[in-house]
Amino acid sequence: MTEIARYQVTDMHTAGEPVRIFTGGMPALQGDSLLAKRRHVKAEMDLVRQRLMSEPRGHADMYGVWPTEPHHPDAALAVLFTHNGGYSTMCGHATIAMGRWVLDQQLVEPTPPLTRFGLECPCGLVEVNVETAADGSTGQVSFDSVASFAYALDQTVDVPGLGEVTLDISYGGAYYAILPASRLGMSLLETPLDELTRAARQITDATRQQLTITHPDPEAADLGFLYGTILVDDATSRETTGNLCIFGEGQVDRSPTGSGVTARLALDYARGRVQPGQPRLFRGLSGVPFVGQIRRVEGDRVVVSVSGQGFYSGSSEFVIEQDDALADGLPMAANLRAIWAAAK
Numbered sequence: 159m160t161e162i163a164r165y166q167v168t169d170m171h172t173a174g175e176p177v178r179i180f181t182g183g184m185p186a187l188q189g190d191s192l193l194a195k196r197r198h199v200k201a202e203m204d205l206v207r208q209r210l211m212s213e214p215r216g217h218a219d220m221y222g223v224w225p226t227e228p229h230h231p232d233a234a235l236a237v238l239f240t241h242n243g244g245y246s247t248m249c250g251h252a253t254i255a256m257g258r259w260v261l262d263q264q265l266v267e268p269t270p271p272l273t274r275f276g277l278e279c280p281c282g283l284v285e286v287n288v289e290t291a292a293d294g295s296t297g298q299v300s301f302d303s304v305a306s307f308a309y310a311l312d313q314t315v316d317v318p319g320l321g322e323v324t325l326d327i328s329y330g331g332a333y334y335a336i337l338p339a340s341r342l343g344m345s346l347l348e349t350p351l352d353e354l355t356r357a358a359r360q361i362t363d364a365t366r367q368q369l370t371i372t373h374p375d376p377e378a379a380d381l382g383f384l385y386g387t388i389l390v391d392d393a394t395s396r397e398t399t400g401n402l403c404i405f406g407e408g409q410v411d412r413s414p415t416g417s418g419v420t421a422r423l424a425l426d427y428a429r430g431r432v433q434p435g436q437p438r439l440f441r442g443l444s445g446v447p448f449v450g451q452i453r454r455v456e457g458d459r460v461v462v463s464v465s466g467q468g469f470y471s472g473s474s475e476f477v478i479e480q481d482d483a484l485a486d487g488l489p490m491a492a493n494l495r496a497i498w499a500a501a502k
Contacts, residue, residue: 212487248331250416255468330420
């Protein structure tokens with residue numbers, strides 16, 4: 159068999175959500191900015207994502223990080239975020255895992271008890287803070303978000319099967335539709351998970367079709383899209399709360415979603431429900447929490463700190479053979495006819 163590619167990866171997870179870090183065999187990225195590199199990868203190098211995110215090497219809910227050289231002068235590293243549906247603009251759970259990985263790879267000098275460095279993400283520069291012991295071991299990792307904000311409140315969307323649904327849209331490095339599950343006649347804790355995820359996917363699809371989302375920075379038009387839907391509970395602003403995030407093309411986040419926690423706190427601040435410095439626990443599908451709080455206020459925007467911990471789960475080397483009908487991954491589609499049509 160003729161081998162056409164070989165990739166090395168390190169696998170981690172944060173609160174149960176996978177983080178596959180691309181560490182070897184990847185082609186060089188091209189572009190004079192990180193967003194330009196993201197556009198180039200989407201147009202010219204998407205096979206790497208397909209091969210490493212999709213079955214048989216990945217799975218429907220796989221998530222990946224493609225490290226690259228930074229363009230921002232204050233960044234130690236830049237990253238592209240990938241998943242089965244494409245490329246996201248921000249990812250909190252992956253940023254938390256990368257905090258540990260960057261120190262373990264000796265990409266920055268440790269400064270116990272807290273090591274700080276800049277990570278350039280497609281949405282902008284975030285500050286990563288890593289608890290660092292004298293022996294070099296690491297603990298909790300937090301990041302300070304890009305400036306985040308409530309984008310549109312009380313938007314009404316006509317969702318097939320659900321009727322008119324009122325929701326808010328908030329930005330935490332990516333845009334999310336946010337609403338309580340109770341508004342759909344469901345319970346975040348008791349309704350079967352497949353019903354919740356189906357409803358969230360329907361809301362995402364309808365919102366993308368009916369509402370136009372733009373980013374206020376004219377040079378960041380790539381950021382103007384709805385990334386997913388977050389269903390929440392009815393807990394008060396001081397109680398532990400739940401996030402069920404369905405993102406991309408229907409992936410279910412196991413973690414509380416770091417950028418989703420950011421978006422929720424930006425929304426709660428706009429609603430007058432939360433004050434700066436007030437910590438709150440957020441739980442996702444796995445139940446393992448993130449802690450979020452507003453670090454500072456910048457006009458009508460907020461910078462949010464989100465903390466958690468990443469863990470290693472393995473490392474792999476993947477081989478791509480020319481005659482393999484699934485060399486480029488099992489295509490994701492709605493039915494067998496579409497899957498077979500997309501296959502080699």
